[in-house]
Amino acid sequence: MNKSLNFLQNLIKPFKLRSSKEGQNEEDLEKIAQQEQKLFPFETLVAATKDFHPTHKLGEGGFGPVFKGKLEDGREIAVKKLSHSSNQGKKEFMNEAKLLARVQHRNVVNLLGYCVHGVEKLLVYEYVSNESLDKLLFKSNRREELDWKRRYDIIVGIARGLLYLHEDSHNCIIHRDIKASNILLDDKWVPKIADFGMARLFPEDQTHVNTRVAGTNGYMAPEYVMHGHLSVKADVFSFGVLVLELISSQRNSSFNLQVDAQNLIDWAYKLYKKDRSLEIMDPTLASSAATDQVKMCIQIGLLCTQGDPQLRPVMRRVVVMLSKKHGTLEEPTRPGVPGSRYRRSRRPPGLSTTSGPSGDSESQTFESTSHRTNTTSATASTSSPALDPRGKRPMLS
Numbered sequence: 001m002n003k004s005l006n007f008l009q010n011l012i013k014p015f016k017l018r019s020s021k022e023g024q025n026e027e028d029l030e031k032i033a034q035q036e037q038k039l040f041p042f043e044t045l046v047a048a049t050k051d052f053h054p055t056h057k058l059g060e061g062g063f064g065p066v067f068k069g070k071l072e073d074g075r076e077i078a079v080k081k082l083s084h085s086s087n088q089g090k091k092e093f094m095n096e097a098k099l100l101a102r103v104q105h106r107n108v109v110n111l112l113g114y115c116v117h118g119v120e121k122l123l124v125y126e127y128v129s130n131e132s133l134d135k136l137l138f139k140s141n142r143r144e145e146l147d148w149k150r151r152y153d154i155i156v157g158i159a160r161g162l163l164y165l166h167e168d169s170h171n172c173i174i175h176r177d178i179k180a181s182n183i184l185l186d187d188k189w190v191p192k193i194a195d196f197g198m199a200r201l202f203p204e205d206q207t208h209v210n211t212r213v214a215g216t217n218g219y220m221a222p223e224y225v226m227h228g229h230l231s232v233k234a235d236v237f238s239f240g241v242l243v244l245e246l247i248s249s250q251r252n253s254s255f256n257l258q259v260d261a262q263n264l265i266d267w268a269y270k271l272y273k274k275d276r277s278l279e280i281m282d283p284t285l286a287s288s289a290a291t292d293q294v295k296m297c298i299q300i301g302l303l304c305t306q307g308d309p310q311l312r313p314v315m316r317r318v319v320v321m322l323s324k325k326h327g328t329l330e331e332p333t334r335p336g337v338p339g340s341r342y343r344r345s346r347r348p349p350g351l352s353t354t355s356g357p358s359g360d361s362e363s364q365t366f367e368s369t370s371h372r373t374n375t376t377s378a379t380a381s382t383s384s385p386a387l388d389p390r391g392k393r394p395m396l397s
């Protein structure tokens with residue numbers, strides 16, 4: 001009896017082995033497929049963030065809270081829990097997130113993957129260790145750490161990241177929300193553009209909940225605020241504002257000098273016309289600044305913020321201009337009046353929001369609103385000027 005049992009067991013052994021190996025293989029394949037699809041299991045994110053513990057919270061943006069986490073393999077991540085107001089279906093969200101996870105550039109915050117769990121939709125980003133640019137530039141006493149060389153490298157890095165989004169990624173991505181708080185710096189001061197592609201994830205984005213107190217942010221191109229005309233030139237405008245902010249350490253939106261100017265770019269333009277543009281420079285840069293380079297960057301900032309979008313350079317040209325040691329650049333024309341991404345009340349998307357015909361958006365007071373306008377980010381064709389009323393993709397007019 002024992003003999004025959006042994007015989008039987010020996011007969012079954014190889015099959016048993018094979019089936020457990022197959023099981024292992026299946027598991028491995030599943031893992032590979034998950035990695036390929038950039039799909040994170042919810043439990044992995046729960047474990048990484050200690051169940052989204054408040055002490056792990058990095059902050060809260062218009063799209064929801066962000067938590068710091070650590071994966072089992074040691075990688076640090078930032079997990080963004082999207083607010084439930086995204087009406088996007090699961091499948092569509094996954095498709096869009098998968099697409100965005102393919103966007104990879106040294107100057108863009110990498111989206112490592114995503115997760116859907118019940119009603120929860122989460123995005124998993126690489127963790128960027130230094131502060132966001134606005135905190136360093138405007139809110140801390142660490143401003144001096146940003147000497148001219150660092151600021152110049154940051155300007156060049158943002159320009160390259162934007163060029164990639166506009167021209168070199170698989171789709172043209174118009175960011176629509178370039179501003180100092182959306183630039184994260186890593187431990188080597190490399191700037192990384194955050195929050196790209198959000199309009200793809202919030203297609204009905206006029207329902208986007210924004211819990212923060214709204215205010216003028218002063219980065220939005222006038223043609224976009226007033227007429228809903230969206231093109232890569234809207235990002236170029238915001239980039240120009242950012243360049244001038246980086247040089248002056250002043251926010252365009254809360255520009256408060258006792259000078260005869262509406263805002264920072266207006267002030268910079270007036271001084272430029274008098275050949276005194278260097279006066280906008282942050283005094284802490286005096287010892288580190290290469291004045292010719294600073295002047296050139298001011299001129300580039302002014303070229304990018306010109307009122308007429310046609311006259312603004314594309315990012316490829318900006319990157320070339322920044323790489324020039326010397327050489328003449330064209331003369332900037334009058335700057336446009338920047339607007340705000342917030343509006344007073346809900347109006348049909350695409351219509352004028354905050355800035356009146358007089359263009360005095362900077363002097364207006366904006367009320368807190370529970371809705372964000374459709375101005376986050378879009379994927380579009382470079383030549384598409386008009387805005388998709390659903391806020392997702394610009395359409396050909």
Ligand SMILES: Nc1ncnc2c1ncn2[C@@H]1O[C@H](COP(=O)(O)OP(=O)(O)OP(=O)(O)O)[C@@H](O)[C@H]1O
Pocket residue numbers: 058059060061062063064065066078080109125126127128129131132181182184194195
């Ligand atoms: N990948 C990341 N690495 C490190 N910190 C991050 C990362 N992404 C976001 N954060 C931090 O999380 C906080 C919230 O970021 P989030 O981008 O959601 O909002 P925001 O930029 O403050 O506002 P908005 O939604 O208007 O752009 C910020 O303090 C930001 O610095």
